Amino acid sequence: MRSLKKIGEFGLIGTIKKSAHIEKEVIKGIGDDTAVLPLDKKRNLLLTTDMLVEGVHFSVKENRKLVGRKALAVSISDIAAMGGVPKFAVVSIGIPNSACERGIKDIYEGLSRIAKEFGVSVVGGDTVQSKKLVINVALTGESGKKDIVLRSGAKPDDVVFVTGALGQSLKTKKHLKFIPRLAHAQYLVKCFKPSAMIDISDGLSSDLAHVLNESKVGAVIDEKAIPRAKGATVAQALSDGEDFELVFTLPKKEAEFFRRQKKFKVYEIGIIVQKKKGFMLRDSKGKLNKIIRKGYGHF
Ligand SMILES: [Mg+2]
Structure with missing residues (x-):
């Protein structure tokens, strides 16, 4: 057996994916931002889960x-x-013996506030004792069957956009305070036809690479077009992660209409190319350099 360090997070997900049982009705299982499941004739059910661990995703203080x-x-x-x-969300929490009621109350207060903002009902969960504070949220969603955007739909000549500035989200605390780009995404799926979309959790280079792998294409990204958070370097904008901006691709024609929209500020950062051309960064002198995926790895 190989160690977790050697295979990395994505190797591990690959191993889990191979052994996961799924029935035929599953539309999309492991390998996208959420699972896509049947709901009714017009809608899909979406399901996702995330776990935050003290000392890994947030500090003790x-x-x-x-x-x-x-x-x-x-x-x-x-x-x-x-x-x-x-x-709908269910929230499970592992609480150390030393924790006080106040801290737990605060966690649920923060969670409830954003739940209300986004129309999410918290409908259950579990509490256990654990060595460190651990919070796990499972969340369902709905999408119109026509609105669903997978990672796998990008085609050569599609244009790549990102919804906001990237880099240094840990330093600026954006990773705690970001506003999920639901309004952007809904506007996009209702008024345009994005071919692929992902949110940036591990870093632009890493997350866009998921889109490229799933879509079997390459991309050329313009270094100077990448929106950077104040003080962030290009390398940080590419790989810091936890920005929770959306990266999406639009077919060329859709992109022409989209550029005229004034509802949201978005940034055009590059173009999808054939797979054999790879994943490249065009520097300020016009030279193409291979992008080496250096996003956040959990193992
Ligand atoms: Mg994601």
């Missing part, structure tokens, strides 16, 4: 209301990335 907020916000972001709207 972190404001508990913001921790609770993030626990749900990351899942809302995943539902948005599929073109869906969030609906």
